[in-house]
Amino acid sequence: MRERVILHCDLNAFYCSVELLSHPELQKVPTAVCGDPLSRHGIILAKNEAAKKYGVQTAETVWQARRKCPGLQLLPPHHDLYAEYSVKVNEIYQRYTDQVEPFSIDESWLDVTGSQQLFGDGKTIADDIRATVKRELGLSVSVGVSFCKVFAKMGSDMKKPDATTVLDRQNWRQILYPMPVGSLLFVGQATEEKLERYGIKTIGDLAKLEEDDLRGLLGKQGGTLYRYVNGLENEPVRHIDDPDEIKSIGNSTTFRRNLVGLEDIRTGVISLSSLVGYRLRKHALKCYGVQVTIKDPQFNVRDRQTQLQHPTNITREIYSTAMELIQKSWKLRDPIRLLAVTAISLVPEDTGEQLNMFEQSGGRLRLEALDRSLDKVQNKYGKGVVKPASVLKNDIGVD
Incomplete structure (x- = not known):
């Protein structure tokens, strides 16, 4: 070959x-x-x-x-x-x-x-x-x-x-292995800091680890990085006419003023989550994970994400997951300049999943049906005709 x-x-x-x-x-x-x-x-x-x-x-x-x-x-x-x-x-x-x-x-x-x-x-x-x-x-x-x-x-x-x-094949180790581990594609600041705490400072240091060790340290990302540092990545280049694969769906806002406190944050997150849910349903997708990005007035950025038990495109579930991430990782009185809510680990909405009796008889199915009814209203009369009460007359610049 x-x-x-x-x-x-x-x-x-x-x-x-x-x-x-x-x-x-x-x-x-x-x-x-x-x-x-x-x-x-x-x-x-x-x-x-x-x-x-x-x-x-x-x-x-x-x-x-x-x-x-x-x-x-x-x-x-x-x-x-x-x-x-x-x-x-x-x-x-x-x-x-x-x-x-x-x-x-x-x-x-x-x-x-x-x-x-x-x-x-x-x-x-x-x-x-x-x-x-x-x-x-x-x-x-x-x-x-x-x-x-x-x-x-x-x-x-x-x-x-x-x-x-x-x-x-002759020079890649010589060139790449002395470089800081943060230079490797898709190694973000949080991952770099975690690796450095374990004494992994260069790409060469990372290459010394076995795949199981990296998976234990970084989960699924560890397996990906193992392939990268060992020259095993073989993802094909798409044909120019192939449709773009949607890998995530997110929305972000730099607010008119800094968010301070729980009510401000809730207002920002429900607005963003509503857009993310709408776009997921529009593309017939669900997500197995939610990521939140926070930027403070000094432009420091913090990313947090979590995986879900069931894939979802329900606005309320996206909102509650995003709020849980923020409340676990952020001091609510600290000012926030920008927020982003992103649906990750996307799958087609018809992906099979086992629902318990409660979920089948009501719960999540009812919430999804409600969201789709609201989507139809927005598609007919325009974006913003239906919005959560909490975003009405806000002064942070969301609708």
């Missing part, structure tokens, strides 16, 4: 690079794309290399960025334009293969295993793609080349801007 050749293409400073096509005079001037600097949403969305040299970071507030770089030029975002360029870039990728899987608006995986007789080896294809995108669109791309999606993604992050990095 032929060795797979996977590329991960990552457009450099995408939002800012697109904006600078219309502002060539700012190419070498520290520049960033941001939300409204007069509102609470005024954060840096993207920055160019000149701004990066001053330490300007994505997701920090405008005032923080300007403290580092007083001469920073700010440009408003144009999301429709970014979507147009994303389509154009992916059309270039499709000249090389029909296995193109967008990962986000500015990132895509390509499987070029079967394209090498036409275009050369993986590095040659990556370099040609970079040159073509720059020549035709004026944008730069960093590309990782490897035998699996995870390593290709990590490779594209290693050299920026406008570079190709190859992680092959």
Whole structure:
């Protein structure tokens, strides 16, 4: 069997690079794309290399960025334009293969295993793609080349801007194992901290553990990370015409003012849970888990999640689970800037499940029927025509 050749293409400073096509005079001037600097949403969305040299970071507030770089030029975002360029870039990728899987608006995986007789080896294809995108669109791309999606993604992050990095069977351990364990794809801050408490500081340290040990430490995620650090990940790159797989459904809100106290939090969570439940039912899905994300005024983020006994798309169950997570992990008097409620571990809504007699005779089935009746009203008369009483006349900016 032929060795797979996977590329991960990552457009450099995408939002800012697109904006600078219309502002060539700012190419070498520290520049960033941001939300409204007069509102609470005024954060840096993207920055160019000149701004990066001053330490300007994505997701920090405008005032923080300007403290580092007083001469920073700010440009408003144009999301429709970014979507147009994303389509154009992916059309270039499709000249090389029909296995193109967008990962986000500015990132895509390509499987070029079967394209090498036409275009050369993986590095040659990556370099040609970079040159073509720059020549035709004026944008730069960093590309990782490897035998699996995870390593290709990590490779594209290693050299920026406008570079190709190859992680092959001969060099991947030498390059990856000395790196901090938090550099591994999908190892978040909480997982990194947990691993470091056990003395696991590098990817190489993680690779020394047996799969059973990692599963005991991290559950299902441990098995996934075992495959990653041993070069065993073999997830295919989807065909460009394959429908996107919905892996989670979530909603988040940055509130008009900070939430403080139980009633504020309840109001925010019921609004978000209602949207999540509605979207699950719309897509004929249920979730086996719920995740809550909390961001405080200092932009510290805390994620918590739990698995459910039965899959659900019932708004009340999503709400009660989210509230339980928050009450277990958050001091209710501490201010909250942003909340997100996300349905995870999704399954088709017709997935079989064993219900007890109480659930069959009433309980959950009645709640689901009520939700679907409310969905029909909203579909007919518009979003927001039916809403929980607790969100009426609130001052936190939800409906």
